[in-house]
Amino acid sequence: MRIRNSTQPSVNRRRLLKGGTVAAAAVVAMPHVRNAAAAETTTWKVQTSWPAGVGLATFKQWCTSIKEKTGGELEFKPFGAKEIVGDFELLDGVKSGVLEAMNSFTLYWAGKIPATAFLSSYLMGLRYPHEWDVFFYGHGGLKAAREVFAKQGLMYVGRIHHGPNIVHSKKAIRSIEDFKDLKIRVPGGMIAEGFAAIGAKTTLLPGGEVFSALEKGTIDAADYTGPAVNWDLGFQQVTKYIWMGPSGLASVYQPVDLMDFCVGLNHWNKLSAKMKRWVEDEVEVYSRLHHAAIQQADVEAWARFIKAGTEVNRLPPEDLEKFQRVAVPIWFKWANKDKDAARIFKLQLELMESPTFGYVEPDMYKGLKLDL
Numbered sequence: 055m056r057i058r059n060s061t062q063p064s065v066n067r068r069r070l071l072k073g074g075t076v077a078a079a080a081v082v083a084m085p086h087v088r089n090a091a092a093a094e095t096t097t098w099k100v101q102t103s104w105p106a107g108v109g110l111a112t113f114k115q116w117c118t119s120i121k122e123k124t125g126g127e128l129e130f131k132p133f134g135a136k137e138i139v140g141d142f143e144l145l146d147g148v149k150s151g152v153l154e155a156m157n158s159f160t161l162y163w164a165g166k167i168p169a170t171a172f173l174s175s176y177l178m179g180l181r182y183p184h185e186w187d188v189f190f191y192g193h194g195g196l197k198a199a200r201e202v203f204a205k206q207g208l209m210y211v212g213r214i215h216h217g218p219n220i221v222h223s224k225k226a227i228r229s230i231e232d233f234k235d236l237k238i239r240v241p242g243g244m245i246a247e248g249f250a251a252i253g254a255k256t257t258l259l260p261g262g263e264v265f266s267a268l269e270k271g272t273i274d275a276a277d278y279t280g281p282a283v284n285w286d287l288g289f290q291q292v293t294k295y296i297w298m299g300p301s302g303l304a305s306v307y308q309p310v311d312l313m314d315f316c317v318g319l320n321h322w323n324k325l326s327a328k329m330k331r332w333v334e335d336e337v338e339v340y341s342r343l344h345h346a347a348i349q350q351a352d353v354e355a356w357a358r359f360i361k362a363g364t365e366v367n368r369l370p371p372e373d374l375e376k377f378q379r380v381a382v383p384i385w386f387k388w389a390n391k392d393k394d395a396a397r398i399f400k401l402q403l404e405l406m407e408s409p410t411f412g413y414v415e416p417d418m419y420k421g422l423k424l425d426l
Contacts, residue, residue: 095121097129098154098321101144103162103313105135105262107286108351109216109279109344113157116340123336128329130155141260148318149207155317157214161308164243168391169202172398173213174312176388177248178374178381178413180402181309183215183345185411189402198398199314209322212337214313215345216279217352218304220296222268222289223275226365227297230373239264239276244384245307251380261287268292279311281359282351290362300371307377315340378418386422396424 100117104110117132139147145163147153164171172179173195180186189195190213203210227233234253240246246256259267259276267273269292278284281296299306315337325333359366389399403424406414 095126095129096324097131098317099133099138099152100130100155100157101133101135101138101147101153102157103135103141103144103159103261104157104283105287107283108347109283110134112344112347116343120336124329124332128325128333135260135262141262145206145208148316151318151320153318154321155315157313157315159216159241160213160312160314161241161243161245164241164388167202167206167394168388169198169394169398171243171388172395172402173199173202173314175219175305175308175310176244176381177307177384178378179385180406180411181303181413183310185405186213186215186310186312189405193401193405195398195401198394198401202394202398203316204319207319208316209319211315211317211322211334212341214315214337214341216311216313217345217348218299219277219279219308219311220281220284220298220305221275221277222284222293223295223297224268224271224293225274226295226367227275228367229370230376237272237274239267239273239278241277241308244381244388245277247384247387248307248377248380251384252376265289265292277308280348280352281355282348285355285358290359290364294364296359296364296366298366298368300369300374303374306369306374313344382414382419383422386419386424390425393426396426400424400426 102110102113104113114132114134117130121129135141139152141158142162144153144156144158145166148156159174160170161174175181180189186195190199196210196212199210199213221227221238223236223238225232225236227236230252233249236254238249238254238256239259240249240256242258246258250256257273259273261278264276264278265287268276268289275293275297276289278287278289284290298304299309303309317333322330356366385399385403389396403414405411407416
């Protein structure tokens with residue numbers, strides 16, 4: 055099997071021949087050679103958690119490129135949120151074979167699989183994309199994640215960078231105290247417990263239901279992705295305010311809202327060793343495309359929110375310490391839900407205690423222990 059580099063642009067063979075670069079043209083323009091054992095195209099139905107906007111568009115564009123890149127050996131048929139199964143049914147959809155793969159927000163499974171609460175951002179945890187990459191690719195995180203998902207019959211191929219989440223609300227939030235009695239949608243897990251600890255009344259909803267809940271007044275505020283996707287979902291029509299972290303930290307509770315790409319192990323194991331390696335590399339390509347597209351769209355979306363009259367408020371820096379005091383006991387509580395969660399959190403705690411990151415000092419968790 056020969057697979058074209060997904061980042062290499064196609065080259066017009068005739069133009070190259072005219073330029074006299076015959077040898078190079080012959081190599082670059084060589085047609086795809088399928089795996090001789092692959093008599094037919096392997097097609098996977100892949101559903102994402104994205105209901106609309108740049109996230110969904112980028113996902114679909116990437117999926118439709120796979121067949122050409124593999125010379126017809128592998129094809130991804132993309133589906134948006136709820137097109138085949140509900141958002142919170144994606145895991146079971148892959149396990150049951152209704153879907154071959156999924157591109158979900160990893161945190162959605164924290165209620166079923168406690169360790170997944172530590173495979174995406176959480177209150178005052180790892181704060182920037184490169185820190186998560188150190189965890190996954192330098193400190194044992196990818197191996198641990200794959201072991202967790204293998205118990206569910208899934209292959210965790212890789213993390214997909216997204217960006218910080220923000221809170222849209224019907225009333226202004228200018229300090230931690232303003233969350234008291236606020237009815238807010240959050241993604242669950244440690245994040246829900248963190249907001250509950252500062253007095254908020256939390257509820258769990260999939261992204262596709264947030265707009266209607268805000269419109270009906272079922273909730274006063276909602277955490278959901280970044281400004282570009284939220285604009286496309288119409289949040290500016292049903293809220294007047296946006297709340298963010300202090301300057302330099304867009305979100306204190308989900309600064310890197312990681313997604314993932316997971317495949318049913320029975321389907322993954324049918325791939326050749328070369329194709330497995332290629333899919334792993336291609337998910338990394340998708341992560342970069344996805345992250346860049348969303349960040350650029352977010353930059354452009356801010357002007358639209360401001361023009362629409364939305365007021366943006368940032369957390370005072372002094373409130374970070376208040377969130378830290380709330381967060382640490384919750385970290386240990388969730389880490390001790392099972393051995394996998396404790397093992398993964400220990401890896402992250404080691405990084406956060408490192409002078410390189412410098413978020414945590416032993417005095418912060420005095421008296422708290424991990425059940426390893």
